[in-house]
Amino acid sequence: MDPVMLARIQFASTTIFHFIFVPISIGLAFLIAVMETMYVFKGQDVYKRMAKFWGKLLLINFAVGVVTGILQEFQFGMNWSDYSRFVGDVFGAPLAIEALLAFFLESTFIGLWIFGWDRLSKKVHLLSIWLVSFGTLMSAFWILAANSFMQRPVGFEINNGRAEMNDFFALITNGQLLVEFPHTIFGALATGAFLVAGVSAYKLMKKQDLDFFKRSFNLAIVVGLITSILVAVFGHQQAQYLVQTQPMKMAAAEGLWETSEDPAPWTVFASIDPDKQENSAEFKVPYLLSFLSYSKFSGEVIGMKELQYQYEQEYGPGDYIPPVRTTFWSFRIMVAAGTAMILLGLYGAWLMLRKKVEQAGKWFLSMMLIGISLPIIANSSGWIMTEIGRQPWTVFGLITTENSISPNVSAGSILFSLIVFTAIYAVLAAVMAYLFVKVIKKGPYAEEADHRHASDPFNKEGYNAVS
């Protein structure tokens, strides 16, 4: 098999798998920090219980996020050594800073948080979870700074046959980063919020621990609604930015072969034929693409054929059109999932304000349970659109994916690692799902019963069960 293809599949599977857990960790850490803040300042025990119960899910999830993150950092050197040589001078810096600033903070303070309930003062313990949350945000910032360089390279010059950094400040104020970071972060917060809201809805449906899960639901639905709306706002910003900086990606996401009329209509769906470079069975909404691209109801959007011609003039002969169908549909799946999140959030918040969460219809609570998957789907499809839509480049305009791989690594080696890592991911996913269900079924008050049981030294079995 083709090593480039294998390395790409390897990267995709690792990154997609890793990025199921990362947003959950970012979102849950923030929500738990809010819960513990309410415990410390309001003094109500239920908030401590909330922090601990949701904390269990965070820890299981965090572990998988951490271990797949190691692979994430190593694989640039393992599979993409020519890429690493070419951009390491620029791209390595944010990765090193991420480790130094974020990984140390997260890992140290999550340890203090887990084991520190009885050894730290309430406020220092609270500070620990806020520092974990801050660490997750910093981690996102630096890795997205690196990714933004791949989307829109800035702050460098070509020297000694490679990209060398010449303006660090430009790298961290990259326009791409300024839209990509909030879009991703609010998406991550929404992911955590929909997880908490969905699990709470399930427990409310089962009529278990009503007070506990009503409070959890209320907090999560507020955060979920606000962040879902902000995701959409920054998504719109990012789309406008892409029209300027990576027009090919946006044209592919719109399935736009020819330059559009003015004002440009938005294609809701289409049957795309990349070989003939044309669409059939299109359904269009007038004016909408102009609005999405420029926030006004006029303006044409340049199509892929014209861009291909421009890029051939600029970069030499080659195929500069990314896989159109994948880019087109991943964009639509993301937008659809995001829209569903906003609708669910609106209805949930309305129920909360009318204090009718307990009486919510079973249909709605089931939808919230299914809704846990919506942000996860949106996150993945959003990244698929971003990364596939940038092809054939790894760094836009600078180096292609084909020229990025490790020349000294055989296809067999990549295939071997692909198989073992995919197998491990499958096992991890299954175990995680099992443990999540188990923790959720046990509920927040099970542990107390365990404790009483276990503290009886004559009950040997119970004693061993906790140790």
Added chain:
Amino acid sequence: MLSLNEVWFVLVAVLFIGFFFLEGFDFGVGMSTQLLAKSDTERRVLINSIGPFWDANEVWLLTAGGAMFAAFPNWYATLFSGFYIPLVFLLLALIGRGVAFEFRGKVGNARWKKVWDGAIFTGSVLPPFLLGVVFACLIQGLPINEAMEMHAGFFDIVNAYTVVGGLTMTLLCLLHGLMFTTLRTTSDLQERARSMARKLLLPVAGLFAAFGVMTYFMTNVFERRGGLIAVLLGLALLAFLLGGYFMSLKRDGWAFGMTGAVIALTVTSVFAGLFPRVMISSISQAFDLTIYNAASGPYSLKVMTIVAVTLLPFVLGYQIWSYFVFHKRVHEKEHLEY
């Protein structure tokens, strides 16, 4: 005054030394969960003794990797692509171990625990062995061509010298972990950790001596920097003897410091032997990777220096504080699950 290239070589070395010193003992404790613990409760006590620390210790490795990427992209690219298969196994081991700490206690079933205990043990033995092999390879030299690409066959990586290097590192970590156990546990478990450590002294000394002698005959590091390396290894030997002496006095804290010093001095001598090279080509000296031809440009190094100098004091500060918070020993009778 050191040049920035030299500063970053030292920083990468410090990160690896810190990693082996810190994660070294939690690898050792991970091995002890099978070699020392006799019951499930003891196993849990051992795991909890490193519970708050192991994750942050592992970040030293990640940061070392990140620092190599940023400061010496060619070193990072050549090393990580060249050692592809060993790194796959290293990653598998670290993945299994990391999740096992979290997963094992979540289900009360004996077979479930056995599986994750297996992952903890394997994940604690394999990484120090593999990294020991990799570091031995680094000073032995590797087939690196004029394009800085390493095309290593099986025996370039696995041979008598590198295997002895791997075993030495593994046993040093076990010894170091046993000393850590004496500091964090009580009564019977603590006593058994001491006695196992004493029994290990001779085999470790044997391996260590073998590795030193083989290094003298099979690599060129002594020709390059013989004086310095002799001093470092002499100090390591002294620390080793003092470690044994403190063990016999049951001065566990000092003994732990000494096993840590042996590890730190050994890793230091590897970096000293390399300098100013970072990877040695067995094809031609002209193809060696050095702190100059593998490095980032001066601007990038300057930025990274400022960042590192600003952040490192905080990192060290809160990590040391976390050890202070958890200085009490772990007792069997306390609530061990979380």
